[in-house]
Amino acid sequence: MKKMVKVFWDWVFSKTTVDEKVIAAAKETKKRVKAVKEEMKDVVSAVKEVSNQVGDIADAAKGKSRKGRKKKNVK
16 A cells, blocks of 8 residues: 555656746746846946046036046037
């Protein structure tokens, strides 16, 4: 009887798709982690640009001229 129950449970577990669901979830998680990493790179570069320009605000408040490319005379 015990052997028959074990054979039955082995058969039941062999028919489930738990392994397939776990594999699919792992793939989705990897895909999302990759997307988050890409977005983090974008955010880091944007924060660096903002930190570089914060000093320009202080200089403008002091009355210093703009650094960089000169404005064109547009009429």
